[in-house]
Amino acid sequence: MTSNPTVACIGSGPAGIITASTLLADGFSVQILTRDSTAGGVWATERVYPGLQINNVHGEYRFSAMEMPLPADGGGRLMGHDLCAYMQAFSAKFLPNVIRFNTEVINIRRDEATSVWFITVQDITTATREVLEFSRVVLATGGCSTPKIPEALAPSAAKQAGFRGPVIHSKYFSTELHTILETVPLASSDEKSPAKSIVIVGGGKSAQDMAAYLTNEGRKVSVVFEAADAFLASPRRLPEFIRKSRVLSIMSGHMVLRSGLERFLHNTWLGGKITQFFWSALNQSSLQALSVTPNSPLHNIHPLFWSTSVNDEGVPQQNRFHALVNVGKIEVIAPARVQGFGPDGESVVLTNGQTVKADLILLATGYSSSWSDIFDKDTAENIGLNRHPPEPRFASQSQWDYYSLANPPESQPDSIQWASSIYNGIVPAKNIARRDFAINGAVFTTNVGYTWEVVAHWVSSYFLGDDMAIPKTPEEAYESTERNAAWIRKRFPDALQRVNESYSSVIAFWTWPQYTDQLLEEMGLRSMRSGGNWFTWPFKVIDLKELSTLAEERRERREKRPGLKY
Structure with missing residues (x-):
């Protein structure tokens, strides 16, 4: 890895701040760019309204490095202001002087010859523009910002x-x-x-x-x-x-x-x-x-x-x-x-x-995709960010003829469905070998804190060039994404007709434990970390504390099994 590589993290929501803090701890130089005036993304001060109740219980929307106070009722129901306060406190503690607020990202472009990322930004308060340069980009804009x-x-x-x-x-x-x-x-x-x-x-x-x-x-x-x-x-x-x-x-x-x-x-x-x-x-x-x-x-x-x-x-x-x-x-x-x-x-x-x-x-x-208007057209094509119709040779869903999936509701034909070629919902298949671009927040999950923290570590290992059990070629990654898209259409018929790829490139809705197990294994780390025996393992509470040692585990593995050099 080159000394002190620079990373632009687009967005200061939960996915953005946990990714930025993880990258900082791994030695990257990180700057978060956000149009908002406070951290939090969807939970920023200007977007939290009275009566907003979080669709999660306590513990599902925080990170391992910092506890979250119990809600006012002492139970599990969180309000919008609870999460707003937590995201701002986390950012103040772990990301001092990292977030550039009131900064609109106008355009993102990669120079194919030099592999430098050029990001045109505009200060919302002064309307002045400038072009920033980075070696890597993390897209964490989510799917709830563009009405x-x-x-x-x-x-x-x-x-x-x-x-x-x-x-x-x-x-x-x-x-x-x-x-x-x-x-x-x-x-x-x-x-x-x-x-x-x-x-x-x-x-x-x-x-x-x-x-x-x-x-x-x-x-x-x-x-x-x-x-x-x-x-x-x-x-x-x-x-x-x-x-x-x-x-x-x-x-x-x-x-x-x-x-x-x-x-x-x-x-x-x-x-x-x-x-x-x-x-x-x-x-x-x-x-x-x-x-x-x-x-x-x-x-x-x-x-x-x-x-x-x-x-x-x-x-x-x-x-x-x-x-x-x-x-x-x-x-x-x-x-x-x-x-x-x-x-x-x-x-x-x-x-x-x-x-x-x-x-x-x-x-x-x-909301519509938050990605559509900020990427240079050629860059979006070169990295493989755009969605597309399902490819016929991957359209068959007979491989999942589960008895539990009998009698599904009617769905639209594949001809009007779409697929997203983003491996694990993190890296566009076309760009997987370059290790200079990643996404966090495009995985649709019911446990945001746990899922996006594991994704953040995956992204950091990916950028560091760690030895990972991931596809080595775009073709291999593409086949994996097409199979995943076919599974989504089988398991959640027509769900993709109602959502956009900015937050549903992968749907790990109830199955976030299986999804994060896969990511941990791809990093060469222990999965099913909550433990339990043959009888108790389904009922073991999954606690964020089990992620607190991931950085150390990754570092030890890197020293034993050095990967690529970036």
Whole structure:
């Protein structure tokens, strides 16, 4: 390795800060570039809004080097401000003078002759531009920074249709909250003055959080969606040996069945029946825990087993979305889709022909890829960053004829699906031999802290030229990514139609333990670190402390088995 190589880390969210701190500890010179004014990414100060509840329990969104205080309720439910505070405290402790805030990345280009990365940035406060040079780049922009807005509901379409109210994407809910509350004030007691109303488009977590907050603030809210997120819920807090172990990952099924128990559950008729019963029972118990009756519109949800649109609601709370819908304080219109604006300037029209009054519209319509606009076209092509249609010779999914995957929901044909050729969700297959570019945060997982910390160590070993059990050629890496894409289409039909490659190049949703085991083994390190015997291993709590020695283990292995020299 050359002395003190420079690395640009694009993004200061969880993936960015854990990668940067890991690289710093390994001797790299690192600079984080972010448009935000504070660390945290999605959890930056300007994006955390009141009522935002994290979709994870305590311990799943932190790193091994620093503990996270328990939430205010003393239990497992984290709020947005909890995570915001943690990310800023972690950055202050481990990344002093590393993060360059208020810096917009305009363009990323690699000079093919010199292998130097040129990054054009613009200071948001002064609008001045400059070009920075680095030897390596880590892309950690995630998939929740560039709003995806349907053309028919865009502010420009609203203006053309004569709609008189604001149209705001959920990304800007925090910064525009004053506008929202002023536009739709508290309902008047005067019956001659009808209450103003808010229509929220979408059924995901942000839609539900916004609806609950605004309703609790006394606003009239309607939520329109075709299918809302599935959810986990229970009358009381689940024990850690269920929620923080391998139980859900084993029951989920993986593209490689690594144990006899997994092979039984997914590759035998009886095991498949047990697996399907488990998820059906989990779905029904969650509905019952939140008192969702059979005729409720809240039954219009994505299938729990087959979907990545799943929230962890935990123990029921009276001020949360589902409870407020149950008592009639939030109107839910489902299944339906908002297709445009009404002719009166104060309504929206649904696909079922219904017209709904709207003085303000909140779009919880998701995000598009954060990568599309920042890479030089030739650079994106040269490193193999762009997604593509599935290649026919890899399209067959018969190799995973698991009994547990019988009777899947209908899915779109491969002709309109897409694949991402990013090995492990970390390195574009085309660029794997160059070891100068990596991604963290493009793995869709339910345990962000553990997963992205292991990825960070993988990236550092990769940049250091360590001896790793990874493909040696782009062709070998490409075949691996195509098989992975075929598995995703088999396991989560149509999931890729709703998400973007910035955070779903690999989907290790429930199966993050198997995914991180693979990464550890590729680094030549011990996997299944939580331990246990033949009977207890599925129930052993997976603790971040087991990652605290990774840097030392990697260093010892490097000294024994030197790899490439960079």
